[in-house]
Every structure is written in C-alpha cells, then in structure tokens.
Amino acid sequence: MPQKLVIGNWKLNGSLAANEALLKACGALAGVDRAVCVPFPYLAQAASLLGGMALGAQTVSEFQSGAYTGEVSAEMLAEMGCRYVIVGHSERRALFGEDDATVGRKAAAALRSGLVPIVCVGESLAEREAGRVMEVVGRQLGAVLEIIGAQGLSRSVIAYEPVWAIGSGRAASAEEAGEAHAAIRRWLAENGALAAEMRILYGGSVKADNAAALFAMPDVDGGLIGGAALSAQDFMAICRAAVANGAC
Ligand code: 13P
Numbered sequence: 001m002p003q004k005l006v007i008g009n010w011k012l013n014g015s016l017a018a019n020e021a022l023l024k025a026c027g028a029l030a031g032v033d034r035a036v037c038v039p040f041p042y043l044a045q046a047a048s049l050l051g052g053m054a055l056g057a058q059t060v061s062e063f064q065s066g067a068y069t070g071e072v073s074a075e076m077l078a079e080m081g082c083r084y085v086i087v088g089h090s091e092r093r094a095l096f097g098e099d100d101a102t103v104g105r106k107a108a109a110a111l112r113s114g115l116v117p118i119v120c121v122g123e124s125l126a127e128r129e130a131g132r133v134m135e136v137v138g139r140q141l142g143a144v145l146e147i148i149g150a151q152g153l154s155r156s157v158i159a160y161e162p163v164w165a166i167g168s169g170r171a172a173s174a175e176e177a178g179e180a181h182a183a184i185r186r187w188l189a190e191n192g193a194l195a196a197e198m199r200i201l202y203g204g205s206v207k208a209d210n211a212a213a214l215f216a217m218p219d220v221d222g223g224l225i226g227g228a229a230l231s232a233q234d235f236m237a238i239c240r241a242a243v244a245n246g247a248c
Pocket residue numbers: 009089161165166167168169203204205206224225226227228
C-alpha cells in the first residue's frame with residue numbers, strides 16, 4: 001500500500017520571501033508523500049526549495065499550445081518540474097466557470113504530459129442537506145471518466161472537497177468524510193477504475209487538530225490542505241498526523 005499523500009494548495013498566496021521562509025521551514029519527513037501546489041510564477045523558486053516534497057500547480061490549460069493568451073500548458077508545468085496539477089477545484093468551478101467537461105479535458109491534458117491530475121469533487125451544503133452527495137460527485141467524476149476513461153482515472157488522485165468545508169473552519173467530521181470516501185471508492189470500482197490502488201484525499205478545513213481523526217478513516221488516503229499549508233508548523237503537524245496513520 002502506498003503511504004498517505006498530503007498536498008498543500010497555496011491558492012492565491014505567497015511572495016518570494018514568504019515562500020522561501022515557508023519551504024525552508026518544512027523539513028524532511030519520512031513516511032508520507034508531500035507536495036505543494038504553488039502559483040505559476042513561483043514554480044521555479046519552489047522547485048529549488050522542495051526538500052523532498054513534490055511540486056504541483058493549481059490549474060492547467062486544456063490546450064497544448066497556440067493563441068490562448070494567459071494559459072499555461074501541461075507540458076510547461078512538466079518542464080518546470082511539476083508532478084501534480086489540481087483540476088476542477090471548486091473555486092475554479094464557481095468563480096471561473098469551469099464545467100464538468102472542462103475539468104475532464106484538463107485532466108486529459110495533464111495525463112498527456114505525464115502529470116498526475118488531482119481531480120477535485122464535492123457537493124454544496126444545499127446538495128448535502130438534500131441527500132445528493134453521490135449524485136453530484138458521481139456526475140462530476142462521470143464527466144471526467146467520459147474523457148480520460150477508467151485507465152486515466154486510475155492514474156489520477158481524487159480530492160473530495162465538500163464546498164461547505166472549504167475555508168469555512170467547519171471540516172467534515174471523520175465519519176462524514178469516511179462515508180463519502182468509501183462511496184467514491186465504490187463508484188470508482190463500479191466504473192472500472194483501479195479503485196483499491198487510488199488515493200482519495202480529503203480537503204476542507206483540515207487543521208493540525210483534526211487531521212489525525214480524518215486520516216484514521218480507512219478510505220481517507222491523505223489531504224489537500226489550503227489555509228493550514230501556509231504555516232510550516234501547521235502543515236508539518238498535518239503531515240506528521242499522516243505518518244502516524246500509516247499506509248493508505
Ligand atoms: P482550506 O484548507 O483552507 O479549507 O482549503 C481547502 C482547499 O480548498 C484545498 O484545495
């Protein structure tokens with residue numbers, strides 16, 4: 001079984017000075033796979049200060065090259081040393097108009113360049129309260145499956161990020177996360193993916209004090225960390241909680 005995977009998503013935060021201080025304060029740590037997804041302009045800087053972590057980006061163009069002003073291709077990310085790229089984060093879906101099919105095409109672009117897409121899925125509070133969690137997540141995953149197939153999905157990381165838990169300070173309980181992750185793994189298996197070998201990360205208000213309980217759930221294979229990834233102390237505490245909870 002692979003070890004757990006903890007990824008920091010810095011979102012729209014950072015500066016050369018702050019990044020250097022943050023990355024230098026994240027020392028080596030065995031027993032967990034770690035990565036940081038940084039804003040595009042800082043990829044080169046972060047690549048030089050990783051200290052054993054992997055590098056990732058927060059989005060990618062669905063296009064390979066050409067007249068697409070402002071876009072960044074998967075090939076460029078690979079050339080800069082990225083291993084991962086987040087696709088379909090709820091902020092991109094809600095604020096930048098990315099629909100399910102766009103997310104699938106971005107995942108396809110990532111795979112074509114040898115990157116591992118981190119496919120984000122998750123329901124809103126209204127959808128959860130209406131009992132529609134797997135209807136929504138199944139639709140989001142289904143659109144990606146249609147484009148990259150079960151083989152492509154098997155090479156991806158899934159991040160379950162309930163929209164109501166992101167940046168709210170109200171994480172899903174370990175039971176809520178565990179239940180959703182188990183349902184996602186069942187969905188993946190039913191749709192032909194190598195579900196048992198895939199990593200399903202939880203994201204949404206993961207902090208040093210709730211990480212251990214979340215990571216103890218059998219289907220929670222790690223975390224996608226927003227706010228707490230901007231503090232080396234908090235990020236490292238979360239990574240240590242992943243170490244303590246062992247393999248996926
Ligand atoms: P927070 O950890 O700040 O809630 O953000 C989660 C997230 O969106 C990670 O991608």
